[in-house]
Amino acid sequence: MGIDFTKVRILAALITLLALIVEPFIPAQRQQVYPAPDRALWPFTDSSHPEMVNFEWIDQSQGVFRCTISQGYSYAVCGVSLNLAGDNGDVVDLSGYDAIKVKLDYQGNSPKLRLFIRDRTAGLLEPDAPLVMHKYLRVRVRPDEFLGGGKVQLSEFSVADWWRDQYEVPRQYAQPTFTNATAFGVDISTVGEHLVRIDSIELEKPWIKHTSLLYIVLVGWALLLPWEAGTRYLSLKRLATDREARLSKLVRNYRELTRAQERLAKESITDTLTSVLNRKGLEDVCSRLFAPGEVNEGALLLIDLDHFKAVNDNHGHDCGDRVLQVLAHLLRINTRDGDVLARWGGEEFVLLCPGLQLEQAKSLAAKICTLVALTVVDEELGLVVTASIGIAEIEAGESFSRVFKRADIGLYQAKSTGRNRWCVGPDEYESPDHA
Numbered sequence: 001m002g003i004d005f006t007k008v009r010i011l012a013a014l015i016t017l018l019a020l021i022v023e024p025f026i027p028a029q030r031q032q033v034y035p036a037p038d039r040a041l042w043p044f045t046d047s048s049h050p051e052m053v054n055f056e057w058i059d060q061s062q063g064v065f066r067c068t069i070s071q072g073y074s075y076a077v078c079g080v081s082l083n084l085a086g087d088n089g090d091v092v093d094l095s096g097y098d099a100i101k102v103k104l105d106y107q108g109n110s111p112k113l114r115l116f117i118r119d120r121t122a123g124l125l126e127p128d129a130p131l132v133m134h135k136y137l138r139v140r141v142r143p144d145e146f147l148g149g150g151k152v153q154l155s156e157f158s159v160a161d162w163w164r165d166q167y168e169v170p171r172q173y174a175q176p177t178f179t180n181a182t183a184f185g186v187d188i189s190t191v192g193e194h195l196v197r198i199d200s201i202e203l204e205k206p207w208i209k210h211t212s213l214l215y216i217v218l219v220g221w222a223l224l225l226p227w228e229a230g231t232r233y234l235s236l237k238r239l240a241t242d243r244e245a246r247l248s249k250l251v252r253n254y255r256e257l258t259r260a261q262e263r264l265a266k267e268s269i270t271d272t273l274t275s276v277l278n279r280k281g282l283e284d285v286c287s288r289l290f291a292p293g294e295v296n297e298g299a300l301l302l303i304d305l306d307h308f309k310a311v312n313d314n315h316g317h318d319c320g321d322r323v324l325q326v327l328a329h330l331l332r333i334n335t336r337d338g339d340v341l342a343r344w345g346g347e348e349f350v351l352l353c354p355g356l357q358l359e360q361a362k363s364l365a366a367k368i369c370t371l372v373a374l375t376v377v378d379e380e381l382g383l384v385v386t387a388s389i390g391i392a393e394i395e396a397g398e399s400f401s402r403v404f405k406r407a408d409i410g411l412y413q414a415k416s417t418g419r420n421r422w423c424v425g426p427d428e429y430e431s432p433d434h435a
Protein backbone atom coordinates (compact mmCIF):
# COMPACT_ATOMS: atom_id res chain seq x y z
CA MET A 1 0.00 0.00 0.00
CA GLY A 2 1.39 3.43 -0.94
CA ILE A 3 2.10 6.19 1.55
CA ASP A 4 -0.55 8.89 1.77
CA PHE A 5 1.66 11.96 1.48
CA THR A 6 -1.20 14.38 1.96
CA LYS A 7 -1.63 12.95 5.47
CA VAL A 8 2.14 12.97 6.04
CA ARG A 9 2.34 16.64 4.97
CA ILE A 10 -0.63 17.61 7.15
CA LEU A 11 0.98 15.77 10.09
CA ALA A 12 4.34 17.46 9.45
CA ALA A 13 2.63 20.86 9.20
CA LEU A 14 0.80 20.22 12.50
CA ILE A 15 4.03 19.16 14.22
CA THR A 16 5.81 22.26 12.85
CA LEU A 17 2.99 24.52 14.01
CA LEU A 18 2.85 22.85 17.42
CA ALA A 19 6.63 23.13 17.86
CA LEU A 20 6.63 26.83 16.94
CA ILE A 21 3.63 27.60 19.18
CA VAL A 22 4.87 25.58 22.16
CA GLU A 23 8.54 26.61 21.95
CA PRO A 24 8.19 30.03 23.70
CA PHE A 25 6.37 28.34 26.59
CA ILE A 26 8.99 25.68 27.22
CA PRO A 27 10.69 26.69 30.49
CA ALA A 28 14.38 27.51 30.16
CA GLN A 29 17.08 25.38 31.76
CA ARG A 30 18.47 27.25 34.75
CA GLN A 31 21.79 26.86 36.51
CA GLN A 32 22.13 28.69 39.77
CA VAL A 33 25.67 29.99 40.19
CA TYR A 34 24.96 32.07 43.31
CA PRO A 35 24.36 31.19 46.05
CA ALA A 36 26.16 27.91 45.40
CA PRO A 37 28.74 25.79 47.22
CA ASP A 38 32.35 26.83 46.49
CA ARG A 39 31.25 30.10 44.93
CA ALA A 40 31.61 33.34 46.83
CA LEU A 41 31.17 36.99 45.97
CA TRP A 42 34.51 38.78 45.92
CA PRO A 43 34.60 42.50 46.68
CA PHE A 44 36.67 44.85 44.60
CA THR A 45 37.41 48.60 44.52
CA ASP A 46 39.91 50.87 42.92
CA SER A 47 42.77 50.09 45.27
CA SER A 48 44.78 53.10 44.12
CA HIS A 49 42.40 55.52 45.92
CA PRO A 50 41.22 53.77 49.12
CA GLU A 51 40.34 57.10 50.67
CA MET A 52 37.74 57.81 47.99
CA VAL A 53 36.19 54.33 47.51
CA ASN A 54 35.23 52.06 50.35
CA PHE A 55 33.70 48.56 50.35
CA GLU A 56 32.12 47.06 53.46
CA TRP A 57 30.34 43.77 53.99
CA ILE A 58 27.12 44.24 55.92
CA ASP A 59 26.22 40.52 55.87
CA GLN A 60 28.52 38.48 53.65
CA SER A 61 26.46 35.29 54.04
CA GLN A 62 23.42 37.11 52.63
CA GLY A 63 25.44 38.95 49.94
CA VAL A 64 24.76 42.36 51.50
CA PHE A 65 27.43 45.06 51.12
CA ARG A 66 27.84 48.78 51.14
CA CYS A 67 29.90 50.82 48.70
CA THR A 68 30.78 54.41 49.55
CA ILE A 69 32.28 56.62 46.86
CA SER A 70 33.15 59.97 48.28
CA GLN A 71 34.55 61.62 45.21
CA GLY A 72 34.07 61.06 41.51
CA TYR A 73 37.01 60.29 39.19
CA SER A 74 37.72 58.17 36.15
CA TYR A 75 38.45 54.86 37.84
CA ALA A 76 36.07 55.14 40.78
CA VAL A 77 34.50 51.69 41.06
CA CYS A 78 33.18 49.43 43.77
CA GLY A 79 31.33 46.11 43.54
CA VAL A 80 31.40 42.34 43.81
CA SER A 81 32.50 39.67 41.41
CA LEU A 82 31.62 35.95 41.19
CA ASN A 83 33.97 33.32 39.74
CA LEU A 84 31.69 31.53 37.32
CA ALA A 85 33.64 28.26 37.24
CA GLY A 86 33.81 28.12 41.03
CA ASP A 87 36.53 29.55 43.15
CA ASN A 88 39.00 26.85 42.05
CA GLY A 89 37.73 26.74 38.49
CA ASP A 90 39.03 28.14 35.30
CA VAL A 91 36.56 29.25 32.59
CA VAL A 92 32.93 28.57 31.66
CA ASP A 93 31.52 28.49 28.16
CA LEU A 94 28.49 30.76 28.24
CA SER A 95 27.90 30.68 24.49
CA GLY A 96 25.15 28.09 24.95
CA TYR A 97 23.32 30.37 27.40
CA ASP A 98 20.86 33.09 26.48
CA ALA A 99 20.58 35.18 29.58
CA ILE A 100 21.64 35.83 33.15
CA LYS A 101 18.92 36.22 35.73
CA VAL A 102 19.87 38.35 38.72
CA LYS A 103 17.82 39.02 41.82
CA LEU A 104 19.10 41.95 43.86
CA ASP A 105 18.02 44.82 46.04
CA TYR A 106 19.60 48.24 45.84
CA GLN A 107 19.30 51.31 47.94
CA GLY A 108 21.19 54.39 46.92
CA ASN A 109 21.25 57.33 44.56
CA SER A 110 22.68 55.65 41.46
CA PRO A 111 20.11 55.44 38.67
CA LYS A 112 22.03 52.55 37.09
CA LEU A 113 24.10 49.58 38.12
CA ARG A 114 26.64 47.95 35.91
CA LEU A 115 26.51 44.17 35.26
CA PHE A 116 29.67 42.75 33.73
CA ILE A 117 31.18 39.55 32.42
CA ARG A 118 34.88 38.85 32.16
CA ASP A 119 35.83 36.64 29.22
CA ARG A 120 39.37 35.43 28.69
CA THR A 121 40.38 36.67 25.29
CA ALA A 122 41.67 33.78 23.25
CA GLY A 123 44.70 34.67 21.13
CA LEU A 124 45.54 37.73 23.14
CA LEU A 125 48.23 36.54 25.54
CA GLU A 126 49.84 39.18 27.65
CA PRO A 127 51.16 37.57 30.80
CA ASP A 128 52.39 40.85 32.26
CA ALA A 129 49.01 42.50 32.14
CA PRO A 130 46.44 39.84 33.09
CA LEU A 131 43.52 42.24 32.79
CA VAL A 132 44.21 42.55 29.10
CA MET A 133 43.41 38.89 28.78
CA HIS A 134 40.06 39.38 30.43
CA LYS A 135 37.74 41.14 28.10
CA TYR A 136 35.34 43.40 29.94
CA LEU A 137 31.75 43.12 28.71
CA ARG A 138 29.15 45.18 30.43
CA VAL A 139 25.59 46.43 30.39
CA ARG A 140 24.09 49.22 32.49
CA VAL A 141 20.72 48.41 34.04
CA ARG A 142 18.15 50.05 36.27
CA PRO A 143 18.32 48.34 39.69
CA ASP A 144 14.55 48.36 40.27
CA GLU A 145 14.12 45.97 37.29
CA PHE A 146 16.04 43.32 39.23
CA LEU A 147 14.27 43.61 42.55
CA GLY A 148 12.16 40.47 42.18
CA GLY A 149 14.61 38.96 39.68
CA GLY A 150 15.44 40.51 36.32
CA LYS A 151 16.87 38.99 33.22
CA VAL A 152 19.57 40.39 30.98
CA GLN A 153 20.31 38.78 27.64
CA LEU A 154 23.91 37.99 26.80
CA SER A 155 23.38 39.86 23.55
CA GLU A 156 22.93 43.05 25.60
CA PHE A 157 26.53 42.92 26.82
CA SER A 158 29.08 44.91 24.84
CA VAL A 159 32.84 45.33 25.16
CA ALA A 160 33.75 48.41 27.22
CA ASP A 161 35.64 51.11 25.35
CA TRP A 162 37.98 51.76 28.25
CA TRP A 163 39.20 48.13 28.15
CA ARG A 164 39.86 48.33 24.44
CA ASP A 165 41.45 51.78 24.59
CA GLN A 166 43.50 51.32 27.73
CA TYR A 167 45.19 48.14 26.52
CA GLU A 168 45.11 49.11 22.85
CA VAL A 169 43.43 45.85 22.01
CA PRO A 170 43.35 45.14 18.27
CA ARG A 171 39.82 45.29 16.87
CA GLN A 172 39.64 41.60 16.00
CA TYR A 173 39.94 40.76 19.72
CA ALA A 174 37.42 43.34 20.84
CA GLN A 175 34.27 41.53 19.71
CA PRO A 176 31.84 40.23 22.36
CA THR A 177 32.68 36.60 23.19
CA PHE A 178 31.39 34.35 25.94
CA THR A 179 33.26 31.10 25.41
CA ASN A 180 35.91 31.61 28.12
CA ALA A 181 33.92 33.44 30.79
CA THR A 182 35.69 33.69 34.12
CA ALA A 183 33.54 36.06 36.19
CA PHE A 184 30.24 37.87 36.49
CA GLY A 185 29.79 40.92 38.68
CA VAL A 186 27.90 44.01 39.74
CA ASP A 187 29.56 47.36 40.29
CA ILE A 188 28.82 51.06 40.81
CA SER A 189 30.80 54.16 39.97
CA THR A 190 28.40 56.91 41.11
CA VAL A 191 29.39 59.16 44.03
CA GLY A 192 27.33 58.32 47.09
CA GLU A 193 26.47 55.54 49.49
CA HIS A 194 25.11 52.35 47.96
CA LEU A 195 23.59 49.43 49.81
CA VAL A 196 23.29 46.28 47.70
CA ARG A 197 21.96 42.80 48.42
CA ILE A 198 22.63 40.08 45.86
CA ASP A 199 20.02 37.35 46.32
CA SER A 200 20.72 35.04 43.39
CA ILE A 201 22.44 34.73 40.05
CA GLU A 202 21.28 32.15 37.52
CA LEU A 203 22.41 31.24 34.02
CA GLU A 204 19.58 30.51 31.59
CA LYS A 205 19.51 28.54 28.37
CA PRO A 206 16.59 27.18 26.38
CA TRP A 207 16.03 23.42 26.15
CA ILE A 208 16.29 23.90 22.45
CA LYS A 209 17.59 27.01 20.77
CA HIS A 210 15.16 28.81 18.48
CA THR A 211 17.62 28.59 15.60
CA SER A 212 18.14 24.85 16.28
CA LEU A 213 14.37 24.33 16.25
CA LEU A 214 14.06 26.18 12.96
CA TYR A 215 16.97 24.17 11.64
CA ILE A 216 15.31 20.87 12.69
CA VAL A 217 12.02 21.98 11.10
CA LEU A 218 13.84 23.00 7.94
CA VAL A 219 15.81 19.75 7.77
CA GLY A 220 12.58 17.80 8.43
CA TRP A 221 10.84 19.48 5.52
CA ALA A 222 13.97 19.28 3.40
CA LEU A 223 13.98 15.50 3.95
CA LEU A 224 10.21 15.09 3.61
CA LEU A 225 9.95 16.81 0.25
CA PRO A 226 12.66 14.80 -1.56
CA TRP A 227 11.29 11.65 0.12
CA GLU A 228 7.85 12.42 -1.26
CA ALA A 229 9.27 13.41 -4.64
CA GLY A 230 11.39 10.23 -4.77
CA THR A 231 8.51 7.99 -3.72
CA ARG A 232 6.15 9.64 -6.18
CA TYR A 233 8.77 9.38 -8.92
CA LEU A 234 9.26 5.65 -8.22
CA SER A 235 5.54 4.94 -8.10
CA LEU A 236 4.97 6.93 -11.30
CA LYS A 237 7.83 5.04 -12.90
CA ARG A 238 6.28 1.74 -11.77
CA LEU A 239 2.90 2.91 -13.07
CA ALA A 240 4.44 3.93 -16.39
CA THR A 241 6.21 0.54 -16.67
CA ASP A 242 2.97 -1.28 -15.84
CA ARG A 243 1.04 0.79 -18.34
CA GLU A 244 3.74 0.27 -20.93
CA ALA A 245 3.56 -3.51 -20.34
CA ARG A 246 -0.24 -3.41 -20.52
CA LEU A 247 -0.11 -1.30 -23.65
CA SER A 248 2.38 -3.71 -25.29
CA LYS A 249 0.11 -6.58 -24.30
CA LEU A 250 -2.89 -4.75 -25.76
CA VAL A 251 -0.96 -4.04 -28.96
CA ARG A 252 0.08 -7.72 -29.11
CA ASN A 253 -3.51 -8.84 -28.52
CA TYR A 254 -4.74 -6.34 -31.08
CA ARG A 255 -2.25 -7.66 -33.66
CA GLU A 256 -3.19 -11.26 -32.89
CA LEU A 257 -6.87 -10.39 -33.15
CA THR A 258 -6.28 -8.52 -36.39
CA ARG A 259 -4.38 -11.50 -37.78
CA ALA A 260 -7.10 -13.88 -36.55
CA GLN A 261 -9.74 -11.62 -38.03
CA GLU A 262 -7.88 -11.50 -41.35
CA ARG A 263 -7.47 -15.27 -41.26
CA LEU A 264 -11.15 -15.78 -40.47
CA ALA A 265 -12.17 -13.25 -43.11
CA LYS A 266 -10.01 -15.09 -45.64
CA GLU A 267 -11.30 -18.49 -44.51
CA SER A 268 -14.88 -17.28 -44.72
CA ILE A 269 -14.47 -16.55 -48.43
CA THR A 270 -12.19 -19.48 -49.29
CA ASP A 271 -13.18 -22.98 -50.26
CA THR A 272 -11.32 -25.24 -47.86
CA LEU A 273 -10.92 -28.10 -50.33
CA THR A 274 -9.57 -26.23 -53.35
CA SER A 275 -8.35 -22.96 -51.80
CA VAL A 276 -10.13 -20.90 -54.46
CA LEU A 277 -12.90 -18.43 -53.57
CA ASN A 278 -16.10 -19.98 -52.27
CA ARG A 279 -19.58 -18.80 -53.21
CA LYS A 280 -19.56 -16.03 -50.57
CA GLY A 281 -16.14 -14.87 -51.79
CA LEU A 282 -17.46 -14.68 -55.32
CA GLU A 283 -20.51 -12.74 -54.15
CA ASP A 284 -18.22 -10.22 -52.37
CA VAL A 285 -16.18 -9.72 -55.54
CA CYS A 286 -19.32 -9.46 -57.66
CA SER A 287 -20.86 -6.91 -55.34
CA ARG A 288 -17.94 -4.66 -56.29
CA LEU A 289 -17.56 -5.61 -59.98
CA PHE A 290 -21.30 -5.49 -60.69
CA ALA A 291 -21.99 -2.43 -58.55
CA PRO A 292 -24.09 0.25 -60.29
CA GLY A 293 -21.88 2.51 -62.41
CA GLU A 294 -19.05 -0.05 -62.75
CA VAL A 295 -17.85 -0.93 -66.26
CA ASN A 296 -18.21 -4.69 -65.93
CA GLU A 297 -17.35 -5.88 -69.41
CA GLY A 298 -15.91 -9.33 -69.77
CA ALA A 299 -17.01 -12.95 -69.80
CA LEU A 300 -18.24 -15.54 -67.37
CA LEU A 301 -17.38 -19.22 -67.75
CA LEU A 302 -19.33 -21.84 -65.81
CA ILE A 303 -17.19 -24.99 -65.65
CA ASP A 304 -18.67 -28.33 -64.58
CA LEU A 305 -16.98 -31.75 -64.48
CA ASP A 306 -18.66 -34.47 -66.48
CA HIS A 307 -20.01 -37.55 -64.78
CA PHE A 308 -18.34 -36.63 -61.55
CA LYS A 309 -20.77 -38.76 -59.61
CA ALA A 310 -19.27 -41.78 -61.36
CA VAL A 311 -15.78 -40.78 -60.14
CA ASN A 312 -17.04 -40.73 -56.59
CA ASP A 313 -18.97 -43.90 -57.03
CA ASN A 314 -16.16 -45.80 -58.74
CA HIS A 315 -13.08 -44.49 -56.94
CA GLY A 316 -14.35 -43.09 -53.70
CA HIS A 317 -15.03 -39.65 -52.31
CA ASP A 318 -11.35 -38.92 -51.55
CA CYS A 319 -10.48 -39.48 -55.13
CA GLY A 320 -13.32 -37.13 -56.09
CA ASP A 321 -11.83 -34.52 -53.78
CA ARG A 322 -8.42 -34.90 -55.42
CA VAL A 323 -10.02 -34.44 -58.83
CA LEU A 324 -11.62 -31.20 -57.67
CA GLN A 325 -8.27 -29.99 -56.32
CA VAL A 326 -6.49 -30.81 -59.57
CA LEU A 327 -9.15 -29.03 -61.60
CA ALA A 328 -8.94 -25.93 -59.40
CA HIS A 329 -5.16 -25.88 -59.70
CA LEU A 330 -5.36 -26.34 -63.48
CA LEU A 331 -7.80 -23.44 -63.79
CA ARG A 332 -5.74 -21.19 -61.52
CA ILE A 333 -2.47 -21.62 -63.39
CA ASN A 334 -4.16 -21.10 -66.74
CA THR A 335 -5.95 -17.87 -65.98
CA ARG A 336 -4.82 -14.26 -65.61
CA ASP A 337 -4.18 -12.43 -62.34
CA GLY A 338 -7.30 -10.29 -62.77
CA ASP A 339 -9.57 -13.30 -63.37
CA VAL A 340 -11.77 -14.45 -60.52
CA LEU A 341 -12.02 -18.18 -59.91
CA ALA A 342 -14.59 -19.57 -57.47
CA ARG A 343 -16.12 -22.91 -56.59
CA TRP A 344 -19.82 -22.38 -57.01
CA GLY A 345 -20.74 -25.66 -55.39
CA GLY A 346 -20.15 -29.40 -55.89
CA GLU A 347 -18.07 -29.92 -58.99
CA GLU A 348 -19.05 -26.57 -60.54
CA PHE A 349 -16.61 -23.62 -60.87
CA VAL A 350 -17.17 -20.02 -61.99
CA LEU A 351 -14.45 -18.20 -63.87
CA LEU A 352 -15.11 -14.47 -64.17
CA CYS A 353 -12.78 -12.79 -66.63
CA PRO A 354 -13.10 -8.97 -66.63
CA GLY A 355 -12.35 -7.38 -70.02
CA LEU A 356 -12.41 -10.71 -71.90
CA GLN A 357 -14.13 -10.58 -75.32
CA LEU A 358 -16.50 -13.38 -76.36
CA GLU A 359 -14.05 -14.78 -78.92
CA GLN A 360 -11.28 -14.83 -76.36
CA ALA A 361 -13.66 -16.50 -73.90
CA LYS A 362 -14.41 -19.24 -76.44
CA SER A 363 -10.67 -19.85 -76.96
CA LEU A 364 -10.12 -20.00 -73.21
CA ALA A 365 -13.02 -22.44 -72.78
CA ALA A 366 -11.66 -24.64 -75.54
CA LYS A 367 -8.22 -24.55 -73.98
CA ILE A 368 -9.63 -25.52 -70.57
CA CYS A 369 -11.61 -28.42 -72.06
CA THR A 370 -8.49 -29.69 -73.79
CA LEU A 371 -6.28 -29.28 -70.73
CA VAL A 372 -8.74 -31.07 -68.45
CA ALA A 373 -9.17 -33.90 -70.87
CA LEU A 374 -5.41 -34.28 -71.27
CA THR A 375 -4.68 -34.25 -67.54
CA VAL A 376 -4.23 -37.58 -65.85
CA VAL A 377 -5.81 -36.94 -62.51
CA ASP A 378 -4.64 -40.12 -60.87
CA GLU A 379 -1.53 -41.83 -62.27
CA GLU A 380 -2.27 -45.14 -60.60
CA LEU A 381 -5.82 -45.31 -61.85
CA GLY A 382 -5.00 -43.62 -65.11
CA LEU A 383 -8.00 -41.47 -64.34
CA VAL A 384 -8.93 -38.78 -66.80
CA VAL A 385 -11.97 -36.51 -66.56
CA THR A 386 -13.59 -33.99 -68.84
CA ALA A 387 -15.42 -30.76 -68.28
CA SER A 388 -18.25 -28.89 -69.93
CA ILE A 389 -18.36 -25.09 -70.02
CA GLY A 390 -21.13 -22.55 -70.44
CA ILE A 391 -20.05 -19.09 -71.65
CA ALA A 392 -21.77 -15.74 -71.33
CA GLU A 393 -20.39 -12.40 -72.44
CA ILE A 394 -21.22 -9.72 -69.88
CA GLU A 395 -23.37 -6.93 -71.23
CA ALA A 396 -22.89 -3.39 -69.97
CA GLY A 397 -24.93 -2.84 -66.80
CA GLU A 398 -26.00 -6.47 -66.61
CA SER A 399 -26.44 -8.11 -63.23
CA PHE A 400 -24.37 -11.09 -62.14
CA SER A 401 -27.37 -13.36 -61.72
CA ARG A 402 -28.49 -12.69 -65.29
CA VAL A 403 -25.03 -13.38 -66.73
CA PHE A 404 -24.80 -16.49 -64.61
CA LYS A 405 -28.16 -17.71 -65.83
CA ARG A 406 -27.14 -17.24 -69.45
CA ALA A 407 -23.85 -19.11 -68.83
CA ASP A 408 -25.83 -21.85 -67.06
CA ILE A 409 -28.01 -22.27 -70.15
CA GLY A 410 -24.82 -22.54 -72.21
CA LEU A 411 -23.54 -25.21 -69.79
CA TYR A 412 -26.78 -27.11 -70.04
CA GLN A 413 -26.42 -27.08 -73.79
CA ALA A 414 -22.85 -28.35 -73.57
CA LYS A 415 -23.95 -31.17 -71.28
CA SER A 416 -26.92 -32.10 -73.35
CA THR A 417 -25.00 -32.10 -76.62
CA GLY A 418 -22.41 -34.62 -75.48
CA ARG A 419 -20.23 -32.98 -72.74
CA ASN A 420 -16.44 -32.21 -72.92
CA ARG A 421 -17.26 -29.02 -74.83
CA TRP A 422 -18.25 -25.42 -74.41
CA CYS A 423 -21.40 -23.58 -75.47
CA VAL A 424 -22.26 -19.87 -75.45
CA GLY A 425 -25.42 -19.07 -73.59
CA PRO A 426 -28.19 -17.06 -75.21
CA ASP A 427 -27.84 -13.30 -75.61
CA GLU A 428 -31.49 -12.88 -74.84
CA TYR A 429 -32.75 -13.95 -71.49
CA GLU A 430 -35.70 -12.46 -69.72
CA SER A 431 -34.99 -12.31 -66.01
CA PRO A 432 -36.77 -10.25 -63.34
CA ASP A 433 -33.81 -7.84 -63.06
CA HIS A 434 -33.74 -7.31 -66.84
CA ALA A 435 -37.38 -6.51 -67.26
Ligand SMILES: Nc1nc2c(ncn2[C@@H]2O[C@H](COP(=O)(O)OP(=O)(O)OP(=O)(O)O)[C@@H](O)[C@H]2O)c(=O)[nH]1
Nearest residue numbers: 304305306307308309310312317318320321346347
Ligand atom coordinates in the same frame (compact mmCIF):
# COMPACT_ATOMS: atom_id res chain seq x y z
N1 LIG B 1 -15.79 -35.95 -53.79
C1 LIG B 1 -16.66 -34.93 -53.75
N2 LIG B 1 -17.82 -35.07 -54.37
C2 LIG B 1 -18.69 -34.04 -54.39
C3 LIG B 1 -18.41 -32.85 -53.71
N3 LIG B 1 -19.46 -32.00 -53.86
C4 LIG B 1 -20.38 -32.67 -54.64
N4 LIG B 1 -19.91 -33.91 -54.96
C5 LIG B 1 -20.53 -34.95 -55.73
O1 LIG B 1 -20.58 -34.54 -57.07
C6 LIG B 1 -21.61 -35.32 -57.69
C7 LIG B 1 -22.38 -34.47 -58.63
O2 LIG B 1 -23.21 -35.31 -59.35
P1 LIG B 1 -24.20 -34.84 -60.46
O3 LIG B 1 -24.81 -33.52 -60.04
O4 LIG B 1 -25.11 -35.91 -60.79
O5 LIG B 1 -23.28 -34.50 -61.67
P2 LIG B 1 -22.43 -35.42 -62.59
O6 LIG B 1 -22.34 -36.76 -62.02
O7 LIG B 1 -21.11 -34.76 -62.80
O8 LIG B 1 -23.17 -35.43 -63.88
P3 LIG B 1 -23.22 -34.34 -65.00
O9 LIG B 1 -22.93 -33.05 -64.36
O10 LIG B 1 -24.50 -34.39 -65.56
O11 LIG B 1 -22.11 -34.69 -65.95
C8 LIG B 1 -22.45 -35.88 -56.53
O12 LIG B 1 -22.21 -37.28 -56.45
C9 LIG B 1 -21.95 -35.22 -55.32
O13 LIG B 1 -21.99 -36.06 -54.19
C10 LIG B 1 -17.16 -32.73 -53.03
O14 LIG B 1 -16.83 -31.76 -52.41
N5 LIG B 1 -16.32 -33.81 -53.09
